[in-house]
Amino acid sequence: MAAVAHVETGSSRASGLARLGIDRARLVRAGTSAAVLLVSLGGILALWKWGSRAYGVPLLFPGPAEVADAFMDDLRKGDITEAVGASLARIVAGFTIGTLTGIVVGLLLGSSRVLCAMTAPLVTFFRFVPPLAWFGVVLVWFGAGESAKIVLIVYTSLFVVALNTMEGVAKVPQDMVRMAGVAGARTWQRLWMIVLPSSVPYIIAGARVAMGNAFMTVVSAEMLGASAGLGVIINNGMTSTAVPQVFAAILILGFLGLGADRLFMLLMNKAGTRLTYGRGEVA
Amino acid sequence: MSVDTSAIAPLLQMRAVTYGYKASLPPIMEDIDLDIASGEFFVLLGPSGCGKTTILNQVAGFVHPQRGELLVKGERITKPGPDRAVVFQGHDSLLGWLTVRQNIEFPLRVAGVAKSQRRRRVDHVLELVELGAQEAKFPHELSGGMKQRVQIARGLVTDSRMLLMDEPFGALDAQTRSSLQLELSAIWERERRTVLFITHDIAEAVILADRVGVMSAGPRAYLHSIVTIDLPRPRTRTPEFNALVDRLEATVTAAKARRPLEKEDAA
């Protein structure tokens, strides 16, 4: 009763918002979160500034002002853009190639019980070898150029995506496969029209992890030797010639990673309702 | 109108079909002999564990018998095919990323049927199952009854000889089940296919079937008896209907106990 009365005699502002289709409660919540974030950011910046002053060596531990200065400087010079471009190019190239091949490998291996069982021990073993451990070998094979780093990212993406694709293939419902048989589908038709679409949520989940691994691998690989890239900036910081840039690079890495992850969450939600509704959570 | 099963060559023949999981264990079913005539609506009735779904799976070609053979139009069944369309018990076979229309036309796309013909055929079955208004919806937006209608439409869209239905209305509420039974009966009268329908619901069997095959309990299940339902369609709860239900109940009781029907079974 009270609720009904409230709606009928609600303030004009509230009904104005409702006319625009904005839920008042959500707006308030979003506003509070934003306020909390701003206040805490302010607190962190203050803490940072205090920490830097207390440390006393601005060359080694710069404050937020120095970092912002160095960042703007590099932005103008184009160093940051070049570094980001180089790192992103490697990630995108390696990730794309690795994911696509990983899907194909996962579909093929996942469809054959025999191949699955044969490769199982190998897969289990190599899961525990960090991709970066192969860097030395890859350097010997491909030299110190772009391909070495891209190959490494291809490796880690392929591995993760193939594993997740195989899980998706294994989880295709039996009735679905049977229905395809009733329809007279050939193997390639079954793979392309049934198994692949059905596995998409798993593939996306795998790609999400692969993207994270790609970022980690590219930074480490660049730290070990490259001409340009975010890892190079960090590496330079180790010889303490350009430390503020290191902090800037860390911030950029965070934002890039966040952006990529949000993209995946968007994809997963879009694919999710159509594909997994009724079959439960996937990742 | 009942079917004269003697004159025309049967569409489906089962000869001494025996099925079990392991050779060392007793088979689930043994020496099943059954003929189903072309255009007949045959219902297989029985308790759980008697293997009636497994019979359907063998007719569909999903599994193979240990001994004996299954023939459709005189040829051995070796694998699944569009001539024996299947309506599954659950909704797993519906493709969640495709619309209702796309789900129904799936067998036609696989077979490479041209777009215009596909459109015509799908329009026809959509009208049959009365799903025209939902053709652009996705499976997760449909009710249970609608999802089963999609499966039925998919089963009818090809030139299938047989429609195999595995307890399709089992998971639905009583009301939806009733209306779908009547719908199915009406559809079948328009699109005469041979139907093999599995159920454990006796009333459902009497509403739908030309003949009802009653399975005994397993293991070593056998085909206990075949009861002919000679009532005009659509079927309502007349005294004749109820008498047949009673008779089937008695038969099922005897079949569960794996003994012949006796006078005492009549309630």
Place this chain on the structure above:
Amino acid sequence: MTSSRTLLGLSGVLAAVLLWAAGAALTANTALLPGPVGVAGSFGELLAQESTRADVVGTLRRAALGFGIGTAGGILVGAAIGAFALVRRLLNPYLNFLRMVAPIAWIVPATIWLGVGEPSILFVVVYAAAFPVAINTISGIASVEPDKLRMSRAVGSSPGGTFFRILIPAAVPYVLAGARLALGLSFMAVVGAEMVVGQSGLGHLIYSARTFSDTSTMFAGIVLLGLVGYLADVVFLTVRRTVFARYNAGREVG
């Protein structure tokens, strides 16, 4: 059924080794692609050396220490975020941001704040381990069925009591799943850090072999690393199966 799987698995390994040997024979360049025999030899040499044992112990020590501290921290932060809405409001944006930064990127600030070498490596490993555990702990606490919490309130338990007697045990399977992830990521972080700034450890061993183009030792080191990682995972699973068995009862474990 299982015996045929093992048989197939063995045949798969055999096939892989044979392919490898064929490839090595074809390229006939041991610096480029050493054969299985050569690598086996290097492996034996590695095991015989005293320094290898020190390297293995070093890597394990750093990984274990970082894993331990990181897991503990992750549980604390994750539990606080999961249980208290205020903490979640405050920390969530930072958690989601920081976990996107590759752990190795922190090697420079870590060196500045904590000193060169060991402390900075430890920081990187702790960083790598903490986030999966924190995230999974949050999931675990969020997954507790509300009925359990209502029941706890109904029998008169205090918020602290509910926290320790209901929330924490319910979250354990998730925490363990996160810890397993963290174990793998700890190894990744340790190897990376050892390659970049380390003077010892398996990562350093593998990477420094490239100065001699000694691919054979690199492969041997990789095999050793894989074995160590695999064994660590086996140990983890055994502990989970025995010590934490009752927490996983009735659940599908990841």
